[in-house]
Structures are given as structure tokens and as C-alpha cells.
Amino acid sequence: MKALRLIGIGWVFQLKMLSRSEFDGLLGVLWPLFFATTAFFMFRTTHDSRALLYAALGSSVMGIWSSTSVAASSALQRERWYGTLELVVGTPAHFSLVLIPITLAMATVGIYSMAATLLWGWALFGIGVHIVHPLLFVLAVPVTILAIGLLGFLLSVTVVRYRTAWALGNALEYPVWLVCGFLVPLSLFPGWVRPISWALAPTWGVRAIRQAALGGSPFWPMAACVGLAALYGVVGALLVNTVLRSARRSASLSLT
Amino acid sequence: MAAIEAEKLRRTYKQTSGFLRRRTKRIEAVRGIDFEVAEGELFGLLGPNGAGKTTTIKMLVTLLIPSSGAARVLGHDVVDEARTVRRKIGYVFGGDRGAYERLSGLDNLRYFSELYGVPPKVQKRRIPELLDLVGLTGREKERVEGYSRGMKQRLHIARGLLHDPPVVVLDEPTIGLDPVGAREIRHTISDLAQAGKTVLLTTHYMYEADALCDRIAVIAEGEIVAEGTPSALKSVVADRTVVEIEAFGLPEGALERVRASPGVTSVSVEEREHVQLLLVQAPKGLELTQQLLGCLGDVRVGRVSAREPTLEDAYVSLVTGS
Amino acid sequence: MTSLRIFFIGGLTSYRALFNWLTPWILVPSFLVAPLFQILLFAYIGRTTRLESDEFYVIGNAIQYAAIPCLFAMGNTIGGERFQHTLPLVLATPAGRLPLFIGRSLPVIVNGFLVAAFALVAGGALLGVHVPLSAVAPLVLVVLITSFSCTGLGLVNAALGLRVRETAVLSNILFGILLVFCGVNVPLSSLPDWMSTISEGLPLTHGIAAARRLADGAGLGSVAGLIGAELLIGCIYAIAGYLLLRLMEVESRRRGTLEIA
Numbered sequence: 039m040k041a042l043r044l045i046g047i048g049w050v051f052q053l054k055m056l057s058r059s060e061f062d063g064l065l066g067v068l069w070p071l072f073f074a075t076t077a078f079f080m081f082r083t084t085h086d087s088r089a090l091l092y093a094a095l096g097s098s099v100m101g102i103w104s105s106t107s108v109a110a111s112s113a114l115q116r117e118r119w120y121g122t123l124e125l126v127v128g129t130p131a132h133f134s135l136v137l138i139p140i141t142l143a144m145a146t147v148g149i150y151s152m153a154a155t156l157l158w159g160w161a162l163f164g165i166g167v168h169i170v171h172p173l174l175f176v177l178a179v180p181v182t183i184l185a186i187g188l189l190g191f192l193l194s195v196t197v198v199r200y201r202t203a204w205a206l207g208n209a210l211e212y213p214v215w216l217v218c219g220f221l222v223p224l225s226l227f228p229g230w231v232r233p234i235s236w237a238l239a240p241t242w243g244v245r246a247i248r249q250a251a252l253g254g255s256p257f258w259p260m261a262a263c264v265g266l267a268a269l270y271g272v273v274g275a276l277l278v279n280t281v282l283r284s285a286r287r288s289a290s291l292s293l294t
Numbered sequence: 295m296a297a298i299e300a301e302k303l304r305r306t307y308k309q310t311s312g313f314l315r316r317r318t319k320r321i322e323a324v325r326g327i328d329f330e331v332a333e334g335e336l337f338g339l340l341g342p343n344g345a346g347k348t349t350t351i352k353m354l355v356t357l358l359i360p361s362s363g364a365a366r367v368l369g370h371d372v373v374d375e376a377r378t379v380r381r382k383i384g385y386v387f388g389g390d391r392g393a394y395e396r397l398s399g400l401d402n403l404r405y406f407s408e409l410y411g412v413p414p415k416v417q418k419r420r421i422p423e424l425l426d427l428v429g430l431t432g433r434e435k436e437r438v439e440g441y442s443r444g445m446k447q448r449l450h451i452a453r454g455l456l457h458d459p460p461v462v463v464l465d466e467p468t469i470g471l472d473p474v475g476a477r478e479i480r481h482t483i484s485d486l487a488q489a490g491k492t493v494l495l496t497t498h499y500m501y502e503a504d505a506l507c508d509r510i511a512v513i514a515e516g517e518i519v520a521e522g523t524p525s526a527l528k529s530v531v532a533d534r535t536v537v538e539i540e541a542f543g544l545p546e547g548a549l550e551r552v553r554a555s556p557g558v559t560s561v562s563v564e565e566r567e568h569v570q571l572l573l574v575q576a577p578k579g580l581e582l583t584q585q586l587l588g589c590l591g592d593v594r595v596g597r598v599s600a601r602e603p604t605l606e607d608a609y610v611s612l613v614t615g616s
Numbered sequence: 617m618t619s620l621r622i623f624f625i626g627g628l629t630s631y632r633a634l635f636n637w638l639t640p641w642i643l644v645p646s647f648l649v650a651p652l653f654q655i656l657l658f659a660y661i662g663r664t665t666r667l668e669s670d671e672f673y674v675i676g677n678a679i680q681y682a683a684i685p686c687l688f689a690m691g692n693t694i695g696g697e698r699f700q701h702t703l704p705l706v707l708a709t710p711a712g713r714l715p716l717f718i719g720r721s722l723p724v725i726v727n728g729f730l731v732a733a734f735a736l737v738a739g740g741a742l743l744g745v746h747v748p749l750s751a752v753a754p755l756v757l758v759v760l761i762t763s764f765s766c767t768g769l770g771l772v773n774a775a776l777g778l779r780v781r782e783t784a785v786l787s788n789i790l791f792g793i794l795l796v797f798c799g800v801n802v803p804l805s806s807l808p809d810w811m812s813t814i815s816e817g818l819p820l821t822h823g824i825a826a827a828r829r830l831a832d833g834a835g836l837g838s839v840a841g842l843i844g845a846e847l848l849i850g851c852i853y854a855i856a857g858y859l860l861l862r863l864m865e866v867e868s869r870r871r872g873t874l875e876i877a
Contacts, residue, residue: 044408051397051405058396065785072792076658079802080665089665121391124357125453129409130380136409212653222660286359289307289352 041135048139049146056147066147067154070101074155077221078163087165088252094159094167095248096220101151102186103214103240106144110190111207113140114198124291133282134191134275141190145183152179170253178250178260182243185263188270189239195277198285220244239266295369297461297492298331298354302363305349323349325516326363331494331509333460336487338507339496342613346516347496348387351465354494355385367461381410384454384462388469392450395439399430399449402438403456410457417456424452428482444475451482461492468502480506500606514613524605531575531603531611534559537583539572540596551589557582562610569596575603575611647731648738651681655739658801668803670743674736675831676800679824682732682759683766684794688787689724690767690774690857725763732759747831754836755827761843762823765850769819771857778864799824819853822846 074097081093114137117123126136159165169175193210197203216222217234218241224232235241239262246259285291305324310317324346331337339347352358354365356376365372367379393402400421407417425431428448438446447467454462464483468476484506487493497503503510504524511521520527541548544563552572553561557580564571576582583598659673740747747755773790780786796802797811798820804812815821826842 040411047405047408051401054397054401055394065788068785068792069788072795075796076801077661079796079806080658080661080667083667083806084665120394121389122394124352125385125392125406126409128355128357128380128385129406130377130411131409209649209653212650212657216653216657216660221657222664226660226663283359286357289358291357 041132044131044135045139045142048136049142052139052143053146056143063147063150066105067101067151070097070104070151071155071158073097073100073215074158075162078159078165082163090159090163090165091167091252092248093221094156094163094165095251096244097159098152098155099182099186099240099244099247100215100220101155102145102148102183103218104211105148105151106141106186106190107193107210107214108204108207109144110141110194111197111210112204113137113144113194115203118292121292127282127285127291132275132278134195134271134278137194137274137278138188138191138271141194142184142187144190145187148186149179149183167251169251171250171256174256174260175247175250178243178246178256181260181263182240182247185239185243185267185270188267188274192270192274192277195274195281198281214238214240217241218244236262237266239263239270242266295333296330296366297333297335297368298329298337298494299366300327300329300350300354300363301365303327303350303353303360303365304362305346305353305358306361323516324353324360327513327516327518329511329518329521331492333492334487334490336484336493336495336506336508338503338510339494339513340498340500340503340510340609341496341513342498345513345613347498347513348465350513351385351387351463351494351496355383355463356380357385381457382459382461384457384459385465386450386454386462386467387465388447388450388467388471390443390446393438393446393453396437398435398437399425399441399445399452400434402449403434403452406453407456412457420456420458421452424455427455427485428452429478444471444478447471447475447479448482451479455486459491461494462486463494465496466498467495468497468499476502500604500609504605512609512612514615519612519615520608527608527612528603528605531608533578534575534603534607534611535578535580535600536603536607537572537574537576537586537598537600539574539586539590539598540566540569541572541590542569542594542596544570544572545591545593548590548593552586555582555585555589557585560611560614562614573607573610575607647727648734651677651731651735652738652742654681655735656742659739659743662801667806671745671747671831672803672828673801674739674743674745675827676824678732678736678739679759679762679827680794680798680800680820681735682728683762683820683823684791685724685728685731686763686766687770687773687790687794690770690777725767728763729759748833751830751833754830754839757836758823758827758830758839758843758846761846761850762820762827765819765823765846765853768850768853768855768857771854772860773857775857775860775864778861794818794820797821817849819846819849822849 074094077093077097078090081090084090114123117126127133156165156167160167193207197206217227217231218238219235220240224235224241227235242259242262246256246263248254249256249259303324304322304326307321307323309319309321327346327350329337339350341347349358353360354367354372356372356379359373368382370378370382372379393399394405397405403421403424404417407421412420422431425434428451430445430448430452433441433445438449441449451464451467454464467483468479471479480502483493483495487506487508495503495506507524509521509523510527511518512527513519520530549561549563552558552574557576558574559577560575562573564573572586574582574586583600587595587598655674655677658677659670662668662670662673736747739745769790773787776786794800797807797815798818799815800820804815804821807815822842822845826839826846829839829842830836
């Protein structure tokens with residue numbers, strides 16, 4: 039299918055772009071690491087190795103969200119800056135097929151942070167990552183990346199009107215870490231928070247990863263992840279049309 | 295069927311300023327433009343900076359929605375059938391931006407050809423052809439950030455032709471280029487027209503429009519002030535003569551006196567290094583030199599000559615409305 | 617007297633510059649949402665691990681939020697000047713460096729203070745944490761002193777920033793170190809000994825400890841020692857930073873690397 043080919047080629051292209059940008063590669067890994075370290079110290083006081091592993095797995099996904107949230111919300115602004123937004127909108131390809139590879143690539147880059155966090159936990163805190171279902175684990179990770187990438191896509195489209203959208207993306211970093219249960223079991227939250235958590239794909243992604251590692255069934259969480267990702271994609275694609283039309287009306291596709 | 299049709303195109307911008315008390319200003323960039331470009335024609339949109347050329351172009355390539363009026367490309371409306379129009383139009387603009395600088399020229403071309411839906415087999419053949427056409431063969435694997443301005447410009451042209459569009463729109467393609475580079479680009483543009491494509495070109499370089507275009511529309515302050523072949527436009531000023539006066543420092547009020555002088559139809563000043571070149575248009579046959587020198591007063595004067603008007607003078611006359 | 621003028625006028629200019637780009641769209645997410653959620657995040661982790669009380673986290677993170685902007689204010693001031701290529705111009709003036717830069721950073725400091733106050737109130741309300749009214753005034757004092765000591769560290773950061781190109785990375789690393797070492801969320805007793813030793817030499821540590829005691833109802837007198845320590849640390853860093861700044865400046869001028877560094 040042409041759409042899949044476009045997303046695939048776009049994804050490779052964007053990964054190439056990210057690998058060559060001064061995109062704080064180092065900072066992208068370090069930043070979540072500081073929070074993970076704090077979490078590890080806090081969890082260590084429980085003297086429960088399962089709890090530590092729980093924390094390690096959860097905090098490893100923090101980086102995937104961090105590498106996506108700010109960058110995704112400023113994705114369109116960056117394209118405007120390069121002067122390529124107009125050119126890309128001027129092609130017959132549906133704009134969502136252009137934007138999805140961008141946010142997918144950002145989420146993919148988060149894998150460095152994931153590996154770094156797990157390594158850090160193992161090296162400095164002795165958290166052994168024993169994975170019960172390795173194959174399912176290996177599947178759960180890209181599914182989570184896909185879900186986060188598409189959430190990033192939805193984010194990038196909804197905030198496009200605001201020139202300072204990066205601030206919104208930045209502000210969403212901690213809330214997602216908290217509400218999606220990366221480090222806190224959802225049962226601790228008041229009841230009204232639960233639906234919000236469930237509507238966010240990272241919740242299911244983290245759950246899938248943890249189930250695969252700790253020995254549970256990651257099947258339903260992964261299915262929920264994929265389902266939500268598809269939903270984000272569809273909603274985002276519909277929004278894209280509205281957003282672009284509005285941008286063409288208000289002449290905000292270029293810097294000048 | 296005309297390749298490009300613009301009907302009473304209008305575009306207004308709203309500009310807001312201020313933090314607490316927002317003030318809105320309405321700027322009419324394009325005020326009712328009508329023109330048609332026939333298939334296979336090389337049409338020029340000529341005008342000074344800020345005249346509305348780029349705004350008009352952006353409306354035609356579906357990047358801006360007109361405030362009112364309509365435009366069609368090969369019969370397809372630019373607002374309602376945007377996708378179809380995008381398949382049939384290639385858009386090239388001058389300037390430093392417009393490519394993914396950290397990647398190579400080849401990467402950029404491959405990416406955009408995917409966006410244009412060019413089948414892989416066709417890409418394999420066409421990309422090297424285009425690189426050859428624009429003279430970038432051998433440099434395509436280098437990062438665009440290392441390209442000279444001329445090379446970037448040529449990459450833009452290659453990008454605009456990836457999907458072999460029947461209509462090509464170029465917005466100031468030679469801006470900021472050295473004379474050699476600019477000449478090469480112009481050559482490429484005329485080749486495109488020779489190959490049967492419809493080409494719409496905007497520029498503020500008169501000689502460029504004169505040399506390349508079959509027909510020209512002169513646009514000033516959002517309106518078309520004249521339209522026709524280069525020779526037809528020249529005839530606007532055919533019955534005039536142009537007096538050139540080199541002055542070393544124009545005194546206060548001199549320009550106004552010259553303008554008000556009987557018989558003078560238009561005056562413009564070109565700043566050269568130490569002198570100002572005064573270009574005065576007046577009907578042929580009138581001997582105005584003494585009168586004009588009188589208006590200038592005591593200032594030191596260099597060369598004074600009278601000559602036939604060029605397209606440039608026609609342009610000045612049209613744009614200043616005289 | 618001139619120094620004082622530079623201090624205030626510099627501050628005012630900075631304030632207006634701040635408002636030029638500051639829209640509610642930046643203000644609300646960055647200054648209200650982020651600090652509040654930082655408190656909530658760690659308070660909930662605290663509940664999960666049954667470590668310390670909610671109040672522990674509210675105070676720790678709120679104070680950190682007040683002080684952190686002070687840490688970056690200097691670095692940003694200098695970075696901003698460098699970005700606009702006005703750094704050589706500014707440094708060429710005979711104005712005293714210290715009042716100049718501190719004045720420029722004043723709005724940021726005030727800003728941090730207001731943000732922390734909001735976080736304290738809002739976070740406290742959400743988590744059911746109450747600070748006794750009598751503790752408010754002493755807390756304000758503690759925050760001011762902690763902000764001062766962070767500003768001192770900020771001067772060091774700024775001086776290093778003259779040399780290093782990646783000032784953002786440096787600043788964020790500093791933030792991370794303070795987050796982990798200074799007892800913001802991890803009680804010092806839970807840190808290995810070598811780490812808690814370093815903590816004693818960093819700003820924030822004593823200030824946060826003092827604030828926690830005050831919130832528990834202790835009197836100002838009982839935390840005087842902690843406040844004094846915080847003040848002393850601040851002064852040491854400020855002096856070190858100032859000297860380093862002058863050193864860097866002189867060296868940059870000698871090598872001609874002020875612009876690029």
C-alpha cells in the first residue's frame with residue numbers, strides 16, 4: 039500500500055534527520071535518567087526487588103515519551119523554520135502521512151534512553167532485568183513506541199495553532215509519566231483519573247512491557263495499545279485537514 | 295482551456311500587534327487580479343517587492359486560500375480541488391530555505407518524489423535525469439547545507455520537476471544569484487517552456503522578463519497595471535524619451551521641482567556609488583535638458599544624455615502610475 | 617549608587633523583554649502545570665514506596681522550583697546575550713558585572729518565587745497538606761536565602777557557560793544533580809554516605825531541610841543553623857562564581873573567543 043510505503047520511507051528519512059541534528063541526543067538520555075535515579079533511590083527503600091524492577095521498567099519508558107512530547111509539539115514549527123512546511127503541504131500526499139513518520143522517528147530514538155535507563159539500573163542499583171517472556175517483550179517495545187509516536191502525532195496536530203506549542207508539549211512530560219502509571223500503580227489514583235489513564239496509550243504500553251517481563255499476559259495491553267494508536271491516527275488525520283485549511287486561510291504555513 | 299486562470303483574486307491579511315490591547319490592521323496584498331496563461335506559454339509576473347507577486351503565486355499553488363475570487367489550474371479549482379492541482383503543478387521558489395539541509399540533495403529528492411507519488415521505477419530514471427538537467431550530477435550525495443546558493447536553487451528546480459508537472463511556477467528563481475548562475479537558471483527555464491510546459495515566472499528583474507517571457511503582467515500594489523508582450527509594453531513608453539542626468543548629491547526639493555516641471559511624465563532616481571542617476575521621462579521631441587538642469591540648481595552634474603526608452607522605463611512608468 | 621541603578625534598570629529591561637515573548641500559552645504550562653505535576657509525581661511515588669509524607673515532597677519540590685530558575689537565570693542571561701551577539705558589547709561597558717547580571721536575573725528570581733508559592737498552595741491543597749500560618753514568614757525567608765545560594769551556583773554555571781557551548785546541557789545536568797543529591801525527594805539518610813557528603817556542600821540541601829522543619833511547626837530559632845549554612849554556601853559559590861566569571865572574561869578577551877567559546 040502506498041500509504042505504508044510513504045510512512046516507512048518517511049520514517050527512515052526522519053531518523054536520518056534526527057541522527058544528524060544537534061538534537062540533544064545526550065540530554066535526551068540524561069534527563070529521564072536523573073528522574074529514574076531519584077525513583078530508584080526511593081524504591082530501594084522498600085527493599086523489594088520486584089518493586090525495583092517495576093520502577094526500572096516503568097522509568098525506561100519515560101525517555102520514549104520525553105523524546106516525543108516536546109519535539110512533537112514543535113514539529114510543525116521546525117518545518118516552518120526550515121522552509122519545508124509549505125513545500126510538503128504543497129504535495130498531493132496527505133499531510134498525516136508526512137507527520138506520522140516524524141513523530142514515530144522521535145519515539146524510536148527514545149529507545150536509546152530505554153536501554154540506558156535499564157543499563158543504569160542494572161549497573162548502579164543491581165536491578166536485574168529478568169524477562170519472563172522475551173519474545174513478547176521484544177514485541178511490546180515497538181508497540182509502545184508506535185503508540186507513543188501516534189500520540190505525539192495527535193499532539194503535534196492539536197497544538198499547531200500555537201506558535202509556542204513547545205511549551206505545551208513540555209508541560210505534558212510529567213503528567214504523562216504520572217497518569218500513565220510509569221512509576222505509580224493506577225490504583226492509587228482517585229477514580230476519575232482512571233479513564234484518563236486508560237485513554238492514553240502509554241499506559242497500556244508500559245503495562246504490556248511489565249507483563250512481558252514480570253510474567254503476566256501482555257496480550258490485552260498490547261491490543262489496547264494498537265487500538266488506541268489506530269484511533270489517534272484516524273482522529274489526527276481528520277484534524278489535519280481542518281488545521282491545514284485554517285493555516286492556508288490565515289497564511290501561517292510560512293514564517294513570513 | 296487556459297492552463298492558469300485567475301479571476302478577481304483577492305487576498306487580505308490581518309496583522310495584530312500589541313500585548314494587552316490588540317490592534318488589528320488589514321493589509322490588502324492582492325486587490326482583484328485577473329489574468330490567464332495559455333498552455334505552453336512562458337508568462338511573467340513582474341513587479342517590485344511587496345507588489346503581491348508571491349501572494350498571488352501562493353494562491354495558485356494552493357498554499358493560500360484567496361479572500362475572494364477564484365483561480366483554476368488546468369480547469370481545476372485551487373481551493374476545492376487542491377489535491378489535483380498539486381499533482382499538476384511544480385512550485386519552485388528562490389532563497390536559502392526550502393530543503394532539509396542536514397541531508398543530501400539526493401535524499402531530499404527521493405523524499406519529495408515519494409510525497410509526489412512518483413513510482414519507484416520512474417524515480418530511478420528521473421532523478422538522475424533531473425540532476426543532470428540542473429547540473430548537480432556528482433554533488434547529489436553531499437549535504438545541502440554545503441551547497442552554494444546557486445546549487446540550492448538548482449536543487450529546488452529539480453524538486454519542482456520530480457513529478458513531471460505540466461505547469462511549473464517559479465517565484466523569483468534567480469534572486470541572490472551571481473550572473474553566471476542566474477544565466478544558467480534562465481536557460482533551464484526557457485528549456486522547460488520549449489519542452490511544452492506552461493511556465494509562470496515572477497521576477498523583479500526587467501531584463502529577465504524581457505528575455506524569457508512570451509507575455510508579461512506588471513503588478514504593483516496588488517493590482518495588474520499592464521499586460522501584454524514585452525514589445526507591447528515597451529510601446530507604452532514608445533513615444534517618450536528618457537533623459538539621464540548624473541548628479542553629485544541632489545539638493546532639497548530638486549526632485550520635486552523636476553517632477554513638477556512642465557512636460558515631465560515621470561522621474562526616478564537610481565543610487566550609484568557617488569552619484570545619483572536621475573531618469574526623467576518626457577514626450578519625444580521636447581527639449582527639456584536646460585529646464586531640468588535649471589531645476590537642479592547649483593549641484594555638480596556629470597553626464598547628461600537622452601536615449602530611447604527600454605522595458606525598464608516602461609516598467610517604472612507603469613509601476614509609479616505615470 | 618550607579619551599581620544600584622544598573623541593578624534595577626537592568627532588571628526592568630529584562631522584565632519587559634520577558635513579557636514580550638511571554639504569552640499565557642507559555643506561562644500556564646511552564647510555570648503552573650509543570651511544577652504542580654512534579655510535586656504530584658513524587659508525592660505519589662512516595663505513597664507507592666511508603667517513603668515519607670506528602671508534605672515532604674510538597675516542600676522539597678516547591679523550594680526546588682523557587683531556586684532552580686535562579687540557577688539558570690545567570691546562564692540564560694549570558695546565553696541570551698551571546699545569542700543576540702550583544703555579549704561583547706555588554707562586557708565592554710564599565711558597569712560592574714555583579715549588579716548588572718544580578719539585576720538582569722531579578723525578574724527570574726521573583727518569578728521563581730511566585731511559581732513556588734503557587735505550587736506550594738495548589739499542591740498542598742490537592743494533597744491535603746497544610747502549612748501552619750506562623751511558618752509562612754519564616755518560609756519566605758528560607759526561600760529567599762535558598763534562591764540566593766542557587767544564584768551563587770548559577771554564577772559558577774554562567775562562568776562555565778562562557779566557555780562551554782552547550783550551556784543547556786550543562787544547566788540541565790546541574791538541575792539533575794541537585795534533584796538527586798539535595799534531598800528534594802530522596803531523604804539524605806537513604807543516600808550512600810559519599811553522596812550525602814557532597815549534598816552538604818550544595819545549595820538547596822540545608823534550605824529544604826530548614827523549610828521542612830518550619831512546616832512541621834518548628835520555630836525560626838531552631839533552624840537558624842541550617843539557614844546560616846545555606847547562606848554561607850551561597851556566599852562561597854557567589855564569590856567563586858564571580859572570580860571565575862572575571863577569569864573567563866579576561867581569558868576570552870585574550871584568546872578572542874568571547875563570541876564563539
